[in-house]
Amino acid sequence: MTTFIERPTRPVGSIQSLELEITGKCQLSCTHCLSESSPQATHGVMTLDDWRSVISDAATLGIRTIQIIGGEPTVHPHWRALTEYALSLGRHVEVYSNLYTVHDQWWELFTHPAVTLGTSYYSDVPAEHDKITGRNGSYDRTRHNILEALKRGVPIRAGIVETLPGQRVAEARAELQAMGVTRITMDRARAVGRALLPGQSPTLDEMCGRCTRGRAAVLPNGDLAGCVLARDFPVGNVRETRLGELLGGEAWADLAVRIPLPARSACPPDDSGDCSPATTTACGPKY
Numbered sequence: 560m561t562t563f564i565e566r567p568t569r570p571v572g573s574i575q576s577l578e579l580e581i582t583g584k585c586q587l588s589c590t591h592c593l594s595e596s597s598p599q600a601t602h603g604v605m606t607l608d609d610w611r612s613v614i615s616d617a618a619t620l621g622i623r624t625i626q627i628i629g630g631e632p633t634v635h636p637h638w639r640a641l642t643e644y645a646l647s648l649g650r651h652v653e654v655y656s657n658l659y660t661v662h663d664q665w666w667e668l669f670t671h672p673a674v675t676l677g678t679s680y681y682s683d684v685p686a687e688h689d690k691i692t693g694r695n696g697s698y699d700r701t702r703h704n705i706l707e708a709l710k711r712g713v714p715i716r717a718g719i720v721e722t723l724p725g726q727r728v729a730e731a732r733a734e735l736q737a738m739g740v741t742r743i744t745m746d747r748a749r750a751v752g753r754a755l756l757p758g759q760s761p762t763l764d765e766m767c768g769r770c771t772r773g774r775a776a777v778l779p780n781g782d783l784a785g786c787v788l789a790r791d792f793p794v795g796n797v798r799e800t801r802l803g804e805l806l807g808g809e810a811w812a813d814l815a816v817r818i819p820l821p822a823r824s825a826c827p828p829d830d831s832g833d834c835s836p837a838t839t840t841a842c843g844p845k846y
Contacts (some may be wrong), residue, residue, distance in 0.1 A: 572826060574775050576622070577613075577626065578786060579610060579613065580630065580778050580787055581635045581641065582634060582782070583629065583638060584634050585597060585631040586631055587694050588693035589692050589722060591684070591748040594629070594785045596631070603778070604780055607637045607640065609797070612797075615806050617650070619726065626653070626677075626765050627652060628644055629762065631659070632656060633665070635658065638654070639665075642654060649711070653674075653675045653676070653677050655677035655797070656676065656677070657679060658676070658700070658704035658705060659700050660700070662684060668825070669708065669713050675714050676715040677717070678704075679719075680719055680735060683727055683730040683731050684698075684730075685698035691723065693829060697760075701737075705738060709740070715740060715742070716742035716746045718743075718745075719735075720810075721745070721748065722748045749767070752763040764794060768819055768820050769786065769821060770785030770789040770820065771811065772818075775806065778790055782797075783811075794808070794810035795808065795810055795812075798844055
């Protein structure tokens, strides 16, 4: 006798956040970067019109939040145009930046009431932070711009990823709190991109469990993935098929079934980093 297992459906309307990885280029070369971004990387093949079409489709589908991410999104020539377009369609926008460079004229956009900032922070010791990012001075510049954002009343969240043995993650969290950052997530480096060990291949077991569950991502080549972590398991390409059709398709439903549910933990999903990076299921920061 054959037993049929009914596959749970995941309606398009369940996606509330869409990550747009608009570039692979970045001023930094973080040792664990999931997208292997660097100053030598490219913006990919998605054009301004391609990205605008995705944002328009997301708004039509009722997706509330657009995350502009990279690489470092602010090195893309059209990041402001895309942010402003999403805002014009009534979306909330999070710009996830390393905050290495913030030009004065950008603050007007960052202080828009529907814009928030996200960033990554690794240590309270400049040398350790800079070792992880691969660029001297990154700690000082990121810290300075976090303080500037807080002074200007810009909502900001920070993600701390444990990548080194003995890394001062607890001290980094304490320093962020002392600065006035209240939204802090902590996680370990996931085996994606540069965090892969020699001979290791990406697996869905490394996902935090929230990919496809409320979120989706579009990569610089137009691929749709469950989130930026699930980049090695695309379900189609928005340059060939509209976003809504992909999210309502068989490949998306199959991917959702294959991704393990979030691991049980003593901490709730919004624990703000109270769990250790080795056990937390936090997913959202740019790793």
